[in-house]
Amino acid sequence: MKRRQLLKQMGAAIPAVALSGVARAADAIAQAGPGPIAAGPFSPEWSSLEQYRTPDWFRDAKFGIWAHWGPQCEPESGDWYGRAMYEEGGDAYRNHLRKYGHPSRFGFKDVIHQWKAERWDPDALVAFYKKAGARYFVALANHHDNFDLYASRHQPEWNSTRVGPRKDLIAGWSRAARANGLRFGVSVHAAHAWTWYETAQGADKNGPLAGVPYDGNLTRADGKGLWWDGLDPQGLYAQRHPLSKADGDGGVNHEQWHWGGGAAIPDQAYCDKFYKRTRELIDTHDPDLVYYDDTVLPLWPFSDVGLRLAAHMYNRSIATKGKLGAVVNGKILNAQQRRALVLDVERGQLNQIEPLPWQTCTCIGSWHYDRRVYDNNAYKSARTVVHILIDVVSKNGNLLLSVPVRGDGTIDEKEHAIVEEVGHWMARNSEGIYDTRPWAVFGEGPAMREAPAMSGAGFNEGKTKPFTAADIRFTAKGKAVYAFLMGWPENGEVVIESMRSGGPHLAKRVARVELLGSGRKLAFRQTAQGLRVTLPADKPALAYANALKII
Missing domain, CATH: 2.60.40.1180 (Golgi alpha-mannosidase II)
Known part of the structure; x- marks a missing residue:
């Protein structure tokens, strides 16, 4: 894509996003794109992608279940652990000190090493979810922690076949979903590792290890004689870059999430690597749905990587299946982008019938398994899940429900009871859910x-x-x-x-x-x-x- 075209699309994408530094990034992208896409009618431009039409399978399915499961579930301390464990004084940091030691000596790479997924049985779990009424199943392919849960040629050292479980988790989930007749999806979150892991570059400000750096800047040479001898931590942390502006908009939770607010902008090599990893995931595992945990698309608006991936998936779907059956989820979309992608609303609901299909994603607990939710009986009840499902479907949406998985690959008995009750309800009432469309009023x-x-x-x-x-x-x-x-x-x-x-x-x-x-x-x-x-x-x-x- 030419620089002028790219800048034009960037400027029209999200008015709230600050575009400082975008022109420089656009120059690099225009000179060296991340790679080819499948041939077909879609090109990586909004004017082309907005010709997309949501496939009937998704509109009819209404209910999916998600295994938002990765190494951050191992500590059982909740979501964003791989970032929060480096935030001195916080809950995750204190839990890390108690369980593992100081993050200068035992970093997130070491948490991955301890994660074994030893009781994981994808066939049993997916069969259970099907019995509960799910029509599609989605598995986490990577999180902001940058760790691929599949055999990855472009993330060869930091993937689940090389470190941790030593299993291709996406391959296992995919086989189980298809054996149970469910559509299969993957969620991709790794575009944000560049800024998300910046806390790993820090050090305590207080205490006996004040000033001792955490492990975010270690290199391959530092691993000699250790368990990770021969591995490069920068393949995971990607932290050999200046930090985002500390006086920005409040950090990665705010405008820096959208690559504005003084966020450090990833370099071309990072963008290309993300594209290749994700294209390999799509080509190898043939998902029906890809959920991107990004504003609009990965690395948007300073890169067209996300546009290329969407066009590639649509074209590939047509080439391999004879028709467009693919779904790509994006967040915070404008009107044109809503036509090109399927909107995902996180932990929330719209309050009108939407003319285009959409999805809400929520979780019965924390996105990553949190023992405190279990101990405090704080899961969503089956009643709440059913009410959300009905409300969303009445407005032309689908519900994607995450059921947190423990590090060992199992769900606990309280989660099991909730999902089972949803299944009992669906057995009686699903005729009014599946294959329906909105009525005159919701x-x-x-x-x-x-x-x-x-x-x-x-x-x-x-x-x-x-x-x-x-x-x-x-x-x-x-x-x-x-x-x-x-x-x-x-x-x-x-x-x-x-x-x-x-x-x-x-x-x-x-x-x-x-x-x-x-x-x-x-x-x-x-x-x-x-x-x-x-x-x-x-x-x-x-x-x-x-x-x-x-x-």
Whole structure:
């Protein structure tokens, strides 16, 4: 892509992102692109990618489960451990001192070495998730920790076949997903390692080891005689560069996440390596979905690597399958980018029916396994998961649910019980979830009257009123409308105002109402005030959400 074109696209991408240093990076990219893409109708430009159409398999699936699992699960201390363990005084730092020792002597590379995944059984886990109702399964391919969980020619030293489990985890997950008839996806997060690991360049400011550097700047020569003899830590940490501006926008949690705010901009070699690693992942494991944990796409807006990867995946899908069946998730998208990718909203929900399919991703606990969530009984309940699923599907979205995996490759018994209960609910009600589309309105009731504001990539989860029996969500399929009651009315009756006689949403009078999963026809009256339905006296076991099938 020519420099002028690249700069034009960068400037139009995200107005909030500071573009200092972008012109210099664009010069380098224009001179030396990261490599070829598959031949096909898509080129790495928004004007081409916006011709994308979301495949029906994704629109029909509605529910996926995600194994957000990697070496950061080994300490059982929560998300972003590989960064936070170098933040003096923080929870992860204190936990690291207790469990492993000082990060100048035992760094994240050493945590990876201890991670063995010795009880991992992908076939059993994926079969369990299928039984719970998942139609697609997503596995973490790498995180911001820059460690590839597959055999990687372009990350040959720091991948799970070389260090840690010594297994190709993505290959195992892929085989299990396909053996169970599920669509398979991968999540890719490693573009941010450049700035995310900058804490590893630091040192304590206080205490007996004040001023002793952490291990973020070690090189291959420093490993002589140690377990990592022959390995280059810079292949993992990528820290031989100046730090981002300390007086920037608050660091990697804010505008520096979007490569603005004084963020250190990765060099061309880093961008090229990321492209090659990710293209190899796509070509080798043939995922149906790639989730990028990035604003828009990886390394955007200063690099077109993400555009190339999206175009490559779309073209490859057409070439190998005869039609476009690929999904690429991106975050914080403008209108044009929304047409080119499938929007992902992290730990949050939209408050209207979206014309284009989208996805929310959330977790029943911490993104990486956290023993404290288990100890404090702080997981999301099955009720909460079901309510999120219904609400998202009513607005043309999918739910991707992460179930945290322990370092050894298992889920705990509390997680197992939650997923199992979701499966029981899906067995009764999934007809109103799978293969549906939004109805005329997504719902009614008090919870929808207070729409919580979105923040960046999402993060408005749990900020609205809890759902009650007064809240209803709708989906549609064929001639049927499904009205999900988000609780069981104590008086045994529900009035659906959106289905009143003479209202704008129904072309004909209601002919039949039944309680989904039971086959029981229910008594009803359609009046000018609404559709009044008398519910059975014996409420279902999982009464927190049940669907009325209305024809």
